[in-house]
Amino acid sequence: MKLYGFSRSSAAFRVRIALNLKGIAWEHVNISLPNGDQFDDGYRKLNPQGRVPTLIDGDKILYQSMAILEYLEETQPKPAFLPSDPLGRARVRGLADIIACDIHPLNNLAILKFLGGEMGVDKDAVDVTWYQHWIYEGFNALEAHLANDSDTGTFAHGDTPGLVDICIVPQVFNAERYECDLSAYPRLISIFAECMKLDAFDSAQPSKQPN
Numbered sequence: 001m002k003l004y005g006f007s008r009s010s011a012a013f014r015v016r017i018a019l020n021l022k023g024i025a026w027e028h029v030n031i032s033l034p035n036g037d038q039f040d041d042g043y044r045k046l047n048p049q050g051r052v053p054t055l056i057d058g059d060k061i062l063y064q065s066m067a068i069l070e071y072l073e074e075t076q077p078k079p080a081f082l083p084s085d086p087l088g089r090a091r092v093r094g095l096a097d098i099i100a101c102d103i104h105p106l107n108n109l110a111i112l113k114f115l116g117g118e119m120g121v122d123k124d125a126v127d128v129t130w131y132q133h134w135i136y137e138g139f140n141a142l143e144a145h146l147a148n149d150s151d152t153g154t155f156a157h158g159d160t161p162g163l164v165d166i167c168i169v170p171q172v173f174n175a176e177r178y179e180c181d182l183s184a185y186p187r188l189i190s191i192f193a194e195c196m197k198l199d200a201f202d203s204a205q206p207s208k209q210p211n
Contacts (some may be wrong), residue, residue: 140184
């Protein structure tokens with residue numbers, strides 16, 4: 001498989017982790033978001049939205065990280081990212097969506113650039129007030145769910161990494177990059193630390209990517 005992504009993109013980070021966990025061989029193609037590579041005509045032919053990641057599997061073109069994760073789960077079912085029972089699957093998807101649907105869309109690069117550019121919002125207001133607000137909103141909810149549910153184990157759901165953990169790790173990396181105070185989230189950070197002991201997560205982190 002061929003993955004078009006950017007090292008600091010949390011969405012591409014998710015897919016790197018997933019490919020590693022599934023043991024799938026993949027090739028990295030760098031799309032530099034700060035340099036505007038995502039707007040090149042050649043890349044737009046693959047992904048008209050001009051976002052990352054894009055995954056190529058043979059002649060198939062896949063986009064949107066959560067859809068890609070579901071595709072990998074359905075085509076490469078072992079090891080599983082989702083539990084076998086309907087209630088467990090709903091719990092896992094709900095926790096993952098706090099990150100993928102609530103935190104990430106408000107804090108992605110396109111939104112931050114629009115706030116600072118078209119809207120004329122001060123950089124500190126964007127990088128601190130705005131960014132940290134949505135991190136704390138989402139992490140408060142995640143910590144409450146994870147700390148008070150017996151289904152939480154070493155990882156977000158039980159004792160093997162899955163869909164929630166794949167979403168947690170990139171978001172914690174971003175929170176640390178924007179200097180968020182994470183001391184109020186001990187269960188979340190414990191799960192993050194357990195994930196980072198695994199090569200599938202560690203080797204997917206931004207600093208270990210080419211370019």
